[in-house]
Amino acid sequence: MAWLNQVVQGVLLGGYFAILASGLALLFGVMRVINLAHGDLAVLGAFLVLVMTDHGVDAFVSLAVVLPVMGLVGVLLHRLILERSLKSGVLTPLLSTFGLAIVIENLLFEKFGADQRTINIGSLAYDSWTITSQIIVGKLYVLIFVVAVAVLGLLQLFLSKTSLGRAMRATAEDPDTVELVGVNSRAVYALATALALALAALAGAFLGMRQTFDPYSGNTQLIFAFEAVVIGGGTLWGTLVGGIVLGVAQTVSYQMVAEGWIKDVWGGAGAGHIVFLVVLAARLVIGAVQERGGLRTVLGRA
Amino acid sequence: MSTHAEHAGLAVQRWTTTSIASSLGIAGFVGLLALVPVALSANAVDRLTTLYVYVILAAMWNALAGYAGLVSVGQQAFFGLGGYFAIKLSANGVGVYPSLVLAGLIAGAVAIPISPFMLRLRGGEFAIGMWVVAEVCHLYVNGDRSTNGVTGTSLSALNQYAADDRRNYNYWLTLTMAFVLLAILFMLLRSRLGASLQAIRDDEDAARSVGVRALWAKGVVFVLAAVGCGAAGALWLASFPTFQPNSNFSVQWTAYMIFMALVGGLGTFEGPIIGAIVFFVIQDQWGDQGVWYLVGLGMAAILFALLLPRGIWGTVEERFGIRLLPVGYWLRGLRPRGAAAGTEAAA
Numbered sequence: 001m002a003w004l005n006q007v008v009q010g011v012l013l014g015g016y017f018a019i020l021a022s023g024l025a026l027l028f029g030v031m032r033v034i035n036l037a038h039g040d041l042a043v044l045g046a047f048l049v050l051v052m053t054d055h056g057v058d059a060f061v062s063l064a065v066v067l068p069v070m071g072l073v074g075v076l077l078h079r080l081i082l083e084r085s086l087k088s089g090v091l092t093p094l095l096s097t098f099g100l101a102i103v104i105e106n107l108l109f110e111k112f113g114a115d116q117r118t119i120n121i122g123s124l125a126y127d128s129w130t131i132t133s134q135i136i137v138g139k140l141y142v143l144i145f146v147v148a149v150a151v152l153g154l155l156q157l158f159l160s161k162t163s164l165g166r167a168m169r170a171t172a173e174d175p176d177t178v179e180l181v182g183v184n185s186r187a188v189y190a191l192a193t194a195l196a197l198a199l200a201a202l203a204g205a206f207l208g209m210r211q212t213f214d215p216y217s218g219n220t221q222l223i224f225a226f227e228a229v230v231i232g233g234g235t236l237w238g239t240l241v242g243g244i245v246l247g248v249a250q251t252v253s254y255q256m257v258a259e260g261w262i263k264d265v266w267g268g269a270g271a272g273h274i275v276f277l278v279v280l281a282a283r284l285v286i287g288a289v290q291e292r293g294g295l296r297t298v299l300g301r302a
Numbered sequence: 303m304s305t306h307a308e309h310a311g312l313a314v315q316r317w318t319t320t321s322i323a324s325s326l327g328i329a330g331f332v333g334l335l336a337l338v339p340v341a342l343s344a345n346a347v348d349r350l351t352t353l354y355v356y357v358i359l360a361a362m363w364n365a366l367a368g369y370a371g372l373v374s375v376g377q378q379a380f381f382g383l384g385g386y387f388a389i390k391l392s393a394n395g396v397g398v399y400p401s402l403v404l405a406g407l408i409a410g411a412v413a414i415p416i417s418p419f420m421l422r423l424r425g426g427e428f429a430i431g432m433w434v435v436a437e438v439c440h441l442y443v444n445g446d447r448s449t450n451g452v453t454g455t456s457l458s459a460l461n462q463y464a465a466d467d468r469r470n471y472n473y474w475l476t477l478t479m480a481f482v483l484l485a486i487l488f489m490l491l492r493s494r495l496g497a498s499l500q501a502i503r504d505d506e507d508a509a510r511s512v513g514v515r516a517l518w519a520k521g522v523v524f525v526l527a528a529v530g531c532g533a534a535g536a537l538w539l540a541s542f543p544t545f546q547p548n549s550n551f552s553v554q555w556t557a558y559m560i561f562m563a564l565v566g567g568l569g570t571f572e573g574p575i576i577g578a579i580v581f582f583v584i585q586d587q588w589g590d591q592g593v594w595y596l597v598g599l600g601m602a603a604i605l606f607a608l609l610l611p612r613g614i615w616g617t618v619e620e621r622f623g624i625r626l627l628p629v630g631y632w633l634r635g636l637r638p639r640g641a642a643a644g645t646e647a648a649a
Contacts, residue, residue, distance in 0.1 A: 034426025036375065084608045090425050094373045095564060095607040102557055102600030110593045219553060223437065226430040265445035273438050277419075280431065284422050 001134040003255055008135055010251035014228075014244030015145030016206055020221060021228035021239040022151060023199030028229070030172045030192040033082060033093045037101040038200055039222030043215065044104055045070050045201025046208035047112060050119055059121045063205055067198040074197035078190045101218065108215035119208035144206045148240060151199070156236055168192060220269065227276040249275040320624060332481055339470040351473045351541055353582045354480040355534045359555070360562035360574035360581070362530035365487055367560075368569035369496070370523040371503035373425070375556050376432025379439040380528040382551035383409040384535025386443050389457055389545055393448070398459035399475060402536040406479070409532020410525050412439075417521045424506075433553065440551035454546035457539045472540040479537060483530045488571065490526065495519055503569075561599050564606045567613030576615050 024038045035041075045066060052062035081100060085093040118125075127139040159165035167183045168191070175185040207213055207221065224246065232242025253271030256262045266274070339347050359381070366372040387408045391401035416435060423431050449455045460468055490496060498519040501509035510516050539545060558581060566577025588595045610617060618624065 028426070032425075034430065036426070036429065081604065081608065088608075088611050091367060091371065091373050092607050092611060094375075094426055094429050095560060096604050098375065098557070098560060099600045099603030099607060102603070103597050106593045106596040106600065110597070219433075223430065223433060227434065230427070263445040265441045265451075270438070270441045273434050273441070276434060277438065280423075281419050284419055 001132065002258075003252065005135045006251040006255045007248055008131075008137060009141070010248030011244050012137065012141040012145045013247030013251060014240065015141075015148035015247075016203065016210065017224055017228040017243030017246050018148040018240040019144070019151055019199060019206065020203035021225040021232070021243055022155065022236070023196035023203070024222075024225045025229045025234060025236070025239050026155070026192060026199065027196040029234075030168055031082065031086065031189055032090070033086070033097070034226075035196070036094060036097040036222065037104060037218075038196075038225055039220065040101045040104040040108075040218030041070070041073075041197055042200040042204035042207060042221050042225075043213060043218040044073075044108065045197075045204030046119065046213055046217075047108055047117075047204075047215075048201070049205045049208060050117055053120050059119050059205065059209065063202065066201055066205065070197045070201035071194035074194035075190045077197065078193040082193060083186070083189070101222075105215050105218055112215055114214060116212035116214050117208065118212050119205065121209050125209065140209055144210070147202075147206075148243070151202070152236055152240055159236075164188075164191070224269075224272065227272060231276060231279050245275065245279075246272045332477070335477055336474065339473055344466070344469055347469055347473050348541065349582075349586075351469075351476045351537075353578060354476040355537050355541075356558070356562060356578035356582055357575050358480050358483055358530050358534040358537075359559045360566060360578040361484055361487060362527040362534070363556070363559035364563040364566075364568060364570075364574040365491075365523050365530075366527045367563060368573075369491060369499045369503060370520045371499075371506070372421075372520060372524065373429045374432040374527075375429045375553065376434070376436035377527065377531045377559055378551050378553055378555040379432070379436035380409045380413065380531035381535035381538070381555045382436070382443065382547065383412060383439055384532030384537075385539045385545050385550045386446075386449065386535075386547075387532070388536035388539055389449055389455060392457060392459045398457065398462070399471065401459075402475065402540055403479070403533070405536035406529050406533030409535070410529030413525045413528030414521075417524045418517065421517055421520045421524060436551060436553070440547055443547045443551065449545065449547075452547060454544065454548075454550075456545060457543040460540065460543055468540075472537070475540070476537045479533050483526075483533065487526065487530075490522065491571065495522060499523065557599065557603075561603050563613075564603055565613055567615035567617070567619070568611065570613070570615045570619060572619075573613050573615035577613065580614070 020042060023042075024035060027033050027035050027038075048066045048069065049059055049062050052065065053059050057065075077100075081096050082093060085096045121140070124140050124143075128136045129139065129142070130136050157165075159169055167178065168188050170178045170181075171183060171185045171188040175189075178185055178188075203221070203225075204213075207217070228239055228242035228246050230242065231245050232238030232240070250268050250272045253262065254267045256271075257264050257267035262271075335350075338350060342350075359377075363374070363377060366374055366377075384405045386405075388401045388405035391404055391408075392398045396404065420428060420431055420435065443449065444452050463471065491499070498509065498514045498516075501512075501514050502516050502519060506516055535550060538550075562577035562581045563574050564577070565580050566575065567573025584595075584599075588598070591598075606613060612620060
């Protein structure tokens with residue numbers, strides 16, 4: 001039962017990873033950019049929510065402000081950094097977003113210090129449903145999972161049913177050609193970046209509700225997001241599958257540590273890294289990612 | 303000394319008068335540097351030793367990104383492993399200085415089985431994939447009780463040498479390692495491999511289609527960079543003997559490498575050396591500013607990536623057509639882009 005409990009907790013944790021990964025995957029799918037500041041932007045979102053809750057605003061209400069604000073930050077990010085980076089080759093976005101990551105985390109440190117923080121959400125933080133005596137699920141964790149499914153569902157609807165979403169998919173395929181049929185690819189890119197950052201901030205808010213975070217938590221979140229994207233194969237719903245695999249690997253490994261099967265250093269994140277590398281190696285051996293790009297686009301399958 | 307391949311009125315030239323002079327000059331300069339411990343203060347010797355470690359790191363990261371098109375955010379894996387292996391070897395009866403040299407080679411050996419997997423990843427996938435590799439190495443070392451896990455340990459075998467001797471040995475060893483690693487890199491880049499690498503960096507698919515063995519070429523650089531970063535990690539311990547996995551495996555090391563290579567000039571041979579000097583001076587002047595210093599480094603990385611992607615040296619090279627260490631070619635009869643009349647290459 002202890003094992004089953006860990007699996008259940010892992011699946012729920014996968015919901016968080018899916019939200020975190022969806023923004024990263026979206027930006028990669030549309031612009032072929034892997035945003036190395038993604039994790040730090042999520043943590044920035046968490047701090048914005050934290051500041052508002054400190055001023056008495058309900059954490060969930062604050063999202064109504066924080067998500068649009070982060071969307072605007074996304075537009076700026078596109079205009080000031082990504083657009084220029086994309087013009088000078090495939091490596092430049094990696095260098096510039098890595099620089100941005102360093103700037104963000106150190107500015108956060110300057111403003112908020114090294115303290116571990118959590119976002120106050122009252123009793124939701126510990127309310128739970130008891131399934132059996134050994135399986136107890138936190139209401140917050142269930143909520144995050146439900147939001148993850150809703151977010152992915154809405155993204156899919158947006159990409160497949162709206163003209164803007166279709167324009168985004170077309171731009172992902174060929175930004176020059178869509179200009180010929182009247183799509184402003186620059187605006188589409190800005191919108192994609194805005195969406196990705198709003199998703200990052202949503203993930204960051206949930207991070208801050210679930211657990212403690214500090215200005216340097218972003219790196220780990222970036223790695224988790226990336227692992228979920230790759231394990232899931234790069235498709236939209238794949239981020240949920242990847243997130244769940246990663247989540248289960250992390251939680252089950254704690255049980256393996258408890259049983260004395262593995263060293264404690266491999267519990268949690270470490271087990272996730274190993275599963276990621278095994279999946280990667282297996283896939284490379286099979287040759288399934290031989291096609292261009294490796295990560296298949298989020299949008300191709302939407 | 304120059305190769306002429308007459309074709310359509312053009313000739314390929316590798317060595318220019320400047321580059322011959324500068325190569326001889328470098329040999330003399332390195333000879334002079336070897337005399338530093340005799341002439342300068344202990345403090346200067348220590349600081350230069352640190353600078354040489356930075357030069358190694360910058361040159362290795364540039365070899366990956368500037369020549370093989372591989373942006374790695376996980377080179378701290380090899381920096382950390384270098385220190386770790388040095389401690390393990392030294393604790394197991396290997397002499398402390400041989401340990402420092404061997405540690406880099408072992409770090410390189412670790413890179414060999416990793417390379418066929420990681421090098422199949424492109425762009426950002428490789429970047430973060432390497433970061434995961436670094437995290438795994440970090441966790442492995444965290445779990446090693448013989449080096450006290452997270453707490454860390456120190457390279458205590460160094461204490462058998464008197465402080466002054468140790469300082470000088472560290473200096474000479476670091477200078478030698480930096481020189482040897484850069485010389486190997488220089489030869490590699492001048493060989494057929496160098497041309498393959500630049501073809502891969504510019505368009506991997508096109509390079510493959512004309513028969514370039516992309517995986518092999520990238521693998522050679524990847525392993526060399528691992529040896530270099532491992533050696534740097536080991537040599538770092540010679541000056542700063544405390545080994546703590548959390549700081550030796552910190553991603554900050556890669557951030558420094560990126561900064562140095564970008565500022566100096568990505569894809570130029572001389573650039574990273576200049577970048578290392580710039581970084582050294584900045585750290586010396588503002589390193590105690592803590593957070594703002596790091597914010598500044600990040601800002602500089604963004605600005606250089608966006609506005610001056612060829613870095614300081616790349617810009618100088620482009621503007622004045624100077625090339626001190628020729629890893630590329632000039633086409634005589636054509637002006638290098640942006641070169642003013644009257645410079646070597648345009649003559």
